[in-house]
Amino acid sequence: MPAPAPLHLAAEIGGPPHDDTGRLVRLARTAEEGLLDFVTLADSFGGPGPDALGALARIAPETGRIGLVPTVTTTHTEPFHVQAGVATLDWVSRGRAGWRVDVSTSAAENRLVGRRETLGPAAAWAEAGEVAEVSRLLWDSWEDDAEIRDTSTGRFVDRDKLHYVDYRGTAFGIRGPSIVPRPPQGHPVTVVDASAAVSRDTAARHADVALLRARTAEEAAALGADLRARAAAHGRDPGALRILATLVVDLGDGPAASAPDGGHFGGSPAELADLIARWHAGGAVDGFHLVPLAPDTGLARFTRGTVAALRERGLFRDRYEDTTLRGHLRLARPASQYATTGGVS
Amino acid sequence: MTAGPTRPRKQIHLAAHFPGVNNTTVWADPRSGSQIDFASFVHLARTAERGLFDFFFLAEGLRLREHKGRVHDLDVVGRPESITVLNALAAVTDRLGLAATVNATFNEPWELARRLASLDLLSGGRAAWNVVTSSDAFTGENFRRGGFLDRADRYTRAAEFVAAARALWDAAGEGPRSFAWSGDHFAIAGESAPPRSPQGRPVVIQAGDSDEGREFAASAADIIFTRHGTLEAGRAFYRDVKRRLPGYGRREEDLKLMPGVTVVLGDTDADAQERAAEIRRQQISPQNAIHALELVWGRDLSAYDPDGPLPAVDPDPESALVQGRVRHADPFEAAARWRALSEEKGLSIRQTVIETTSRQSFIGTPSTVAAAMTEFVERDAADGFILVPHLTPGGLDDFVDTVVPLLQERGVFRTRYTGTTLREHLGLAGTGVEGLTA
Ligand SMILES: Cc1cc2nc3c(=O)[nH]c(=O)nc-3n(C[C@H](O)[C@H](O)[C@H](O)COP(=O)(O)O)c2cc1C
Numbered sequence: 047m048p049a050p051a052p053l054h055l056a057a058e059i060g061g062p063p064h065d066d067t068g069r070l071v072r073l074a075r076t077a078e079e080g081l082l083d084f085v086t087l088a089d090s091f092g093g094p095g096p097d098a099l100g101a102l103a104r105i106a107p108e109t110g111r112i113g114l115v116p117t118v119t120t121t122h123t124e125p126f127h128v129q130a131g132v133a134t135l136d137w138v139s140r141g142r143a144g145w146r147v148d149v150s151t152s153a154a155e156n157r158l159v160g161r162r163e164t165l166g167p168a169a170a171w172a173e174a175g176e177v178a179e180v181s182r183l184l185w186d187s188w189e190d191d192a193e194i195r196d197t198s199t200g201r202f203v204d205r206d207k208l209h210y211v212d213y214r215g216t217a218f219g220i221r222g223p224s225i226v227p228r229p230p231q232g233h234p235v236t237v238v239d240a241s242a243a244v245s246r247d248t249a250a251r252h253a254d255v256a257l258l259r260a261r262t263a264e265e266a267a268a269l270g271a272d273l274r275a276r277a278a279a280h281g282r283d284p285g286a287l288r289i290l291a292t293l294v295v296d297l298g299d300g301p302a303a304s305a306p307d308g309g310h311f312g313g314s315p316a317e318l319a320d321l322i323a324r325w326h327a328g329g330a331v332d333g334f335h336l337v338p339l340a341p342d343t344g345l346a347r348f349t350r351g352t353v354a355a356l357r358e359r360g361l362f363r364d365r366y367e368d369t370t371l372r373g374h375l376r377l378a379r380p381a382s383q384y385a386t387t388g389g390v391s
Numbered sequence: 392m393t394a395g396p397t398r399p400r401k402q403i404h405l406a407a408h409f410p411g412v413n414n415t416t417v418w419a420d421p422r423s424g425s426q427i428d429f430a431s432f433v434h435l436a437r438t439a440e441r442g443l444f445d446f447f448f449l450a451e452g453l454r455l456r457e458h459k460g461r462v463h464d465l466d467v468v469g470r471p472e473s474i475t476v477l478n479a480l481a482a483v484t485d486r487l488g489l490a491a492t493v494n495a496t497f498n499e500p501w502e503l504a505r506r507l508a509s510l511d512l513l514s515g516g517r518a519a520w521n522v523v524t525s526s527d528a529f530t531g532e533n534f535r536r537g538g539f540l541d542r543a544d545r546y547t548r549a550a551e552f553v554a555a556a557r558a559l560w561d562a563a564g565e566g567p568r569s570f571a572w573s574g575d576h577f578a579i580a581g582e583s584a585p586p587r588s589p590q591g592r593p594v595v596i597q598a599g600d601s602d603e604g605r606e607f608a609a610s611a612a613d614i615i616f617t618r619h620g621t622l623e624a625g626r627a628f629y630r631d632v633k634r635r636l637p638g639y640g641r642r643e644e645d646l647k648l649m650p651g652v653t654v655v656l657g658d659t660d661a662d663a664q665e666r667a668a669e670i671r672r673q674q675i676s677p678q679n680a681i682h683a684l685e686l687v688w689g690r691d692l693s694a695y696d697p698d699g700p701l702p703a704v705d706p707d708p709e710s711a712l713v714q715g716r717v718r719h720a721d722p723f724e725a726a727a728r729w730r731a732l733s734e735e736k737g738l739s740i741r742q743t744v745i746e747t748t749s750r751q752s753f754i755g756t757p758s759t760v761a762a763a764m765t766e767f768v769e770r771d772a773a774d775g776f777i778l779v780p781h782l783t784p785g786g787l788d789d790f791v792d793t794v795v796p797l798l799q800e801r802g803v804f805r806t807r808y809t810g811t812t813l814r815e816h817l818g819l820a821g822t823g824v825e826g827l828t829a
Pocket residue numbers: 449450451452492494522523524525598599600601602603604605616617618651
């Protein structure tokens with residue numbers, strides 16, 4: 047029997063109160079003690095608390111290994127700023143950054159900018175895909191060895207290794223190159239929630255990690271197979287897509303049904319370990335993205351109970367084997383798309 | 392000069408500029424480190440906090456500069472996105488203010504007000520925004536709306552942007568948090584304000600020298616970052632800007648003037664002068680001298696010898712040779728000035744550039760520098776300084792170790808932080824602690 051694929055675990059650390067930095071640090075450290083691949087921090091364009099990218103940058107120096115994945119919306123923002131911000135999170139965390147791409151389709155969010163027509167979900171997700179694509183182009187626009195500091199010629203950079211991206215999308219164009227040198231991971235990890243049909247194609251085309259909600263292992267497997275087929279249709283290696291099931295979990299002490307119900311799970315930490323082991327063994331998903339209903343108590347229960355149980359069964363890592371988020375996810379560091387194509391034209 | 396007992400000595404404000412993307416930074420020096428690794432930012436920020444500085448400052452550029460149609464390759468380039476790196480620095484510092492330069496032309500008020508309020512929240516009240524306004528189509532090619540703003544409109548948008556951001560910041564806190572703004576440039580409304588700012592609202596800095604820029608600063612800024620570094624130019628600028636304040640119902644002490652300056656230290660004044668000259672030679676390499684000449688002339692002058700005389704040809708005023716930099720308003724005037732200087736002193740191209748592009752420096756022993764800085768501030772040429780070191784990231788180590796203690800001995804610089812927010816460090820109104828630092 048082939049060795050089982052590694053199990054990947056992530057957890058959401060958001061939820062009110064939004065204004066307590068110490069709490070975010072504690073939650074991220076708890077997740078890191080559990081050796082999770084990454085934490086997510088939910089956000090929206092009109093969100094009430096600190097913006098998620100800023101908050102995870104704030105806690106980056108207070109953590110060492112865990113991946114940091116803020117939600118970043120693409121509908122009302124400047125793509126050039128978005129890619130620079132995510133690349134910078136990768137620099138300050140030394141290769142632990144990702145971003146969870148999301149859209150803003152509400153009229154209320156639109157009124158915060160007041161200059162665009164409200165985009166429907168399909169158009170917004172298509173544009174999010176364009177932002178993901180141009181971000182990768184801009185991350186690649188500095189080849190890894192563009193900085194040369196050649197004192198004999200007085201040149202700081204080799205401009206043949208800096209590239210205009212000249213992207214023309216439906217709603218924006220960008221000349222490039224980025225102002226931020228290529229981030230440590232090459233490409234910070236792109237995460238897309240593929241639960242809704244409208245986001246599925248964007249996920250298949252652009253995500254390194256796709257999140258999905260499912261009631262059963264069979265349903266998760268079917269959605270995952272669909273995603274991988276679409277990824278292949280876009281010319282990608284479907285094996286380079288990690289698929290995590292999002293579970294909203296209530297690990298309270300009270301009696302609860304221990305089966306996920308519409309992506310909700312209630313039960314004991316050990317019961318959750320059973321469920322994770324079962325779904326994973328069946329090959330339905332590569333891992334799980336836990337959304338604790340009450341993160342302040344639930345996350346510790348998850349890492350000390352569920353994760354410990356999974357580790358005892360040899361199903362989850364007992365130490366970090368890598369320093370970057372791509373490393374945790376066993377995703378290769380991509381080469382720059384421009385690396386062999388020569389200089390600025 | 393001793394202070395009389397009735398007038399408390401004016402206090403100096405200090406800020407640290409992370410060396411940016413221009414030829415101030417001498418990357419060819421073997422002590423020059425990375426301009427992008429987070430460790431560099433940590434080093435300079437912690438040095439500044441050890442020196443009890445008011446704030447740490449990051450410049451911004453939104454497109455790599457070009458020369459003769461290609462990316463300019465002689466200077467340091469490549470930097471992180473300011474607000475994100477400052478959020479991370481908030482974790483490794485405790486009191487230091489954190490100032491981000493962010494363009495008002497290529498951003499929108501809600502998003503930026505929220506990001507700055509977030510930085511303020513996550514740093515415990517230490518955020519500042521340096522509002523810059525470049526609006527050229529060259530930069531615009533990286534943004535959704537392209538080069539959409541006439542130069543004449545740059546400050547009307549900036550002023551309305553800051554007013555809208557303040558309305559958003561002021562809506563945070565107790566009670567209803569809904570807000571609305573409607574003006575010529577923005578029409579926005581929402582139900583939930585950005586997070587509450589621990590210092591009321593982030594500090595606003597202005598950098599820009601035109602009459603409109605000064606007026607905007609007088610109306611809305613807490614700090615002006617200027618280039619007027621000599622004593623006389625500083626005094627004139629100081630008088631000009633401060634006299635504009637009453638028109639906006641503001642007091643002199645509501646706006647701090649902080650020129651960007653460099654400091655070169657030595658064991659003797661002569662030693663420091665020698666080091667300063669050497670640094671200028673490193674900053675103006677032969678290649679950089681020709682480049683600086685081309686910035687004025689707008690012509691390809693690569694055939695000229697940097698150690699030879701200035702070109703006899705006239706500048707090309709229509710030139711598109713240079714992109715992403717402010718050009719001399721009148722290149723003929725600048726060229727005439729450079730020629731006159733070169734003829735008078737018998738200077739080569741490189742020597743002329745070294746003389747004409749030098750920014751204000753304090754050069755000498757630590758005690759000479761401490762005395763000169765004190766005089767500047769006491770004679771109202773400045774309220775403090777933004778120090779621009781020529782080395783990353785160790786360029787302020789010596790200043791903090793040797794000059795800061797002398798300023799403290801003179802009673803013109805704090806010996807500990809008395810507040811936790813940047814507004815408190817600056818003694819700015821709105822914090823309930825006015826006068827504490829006077
Ligand atoms: C000391 C100083 C520093 C500046 N730093 C920046 C900067 O980091 N980024 C930027 O885009 N513009 C910068 N500028 C440009 C100005 O903010 C301003 O946009 C430009 O000078 C045009 O305005 P003005 O006509 O009022 O001078 C700086 C200007 C000054 C005087």
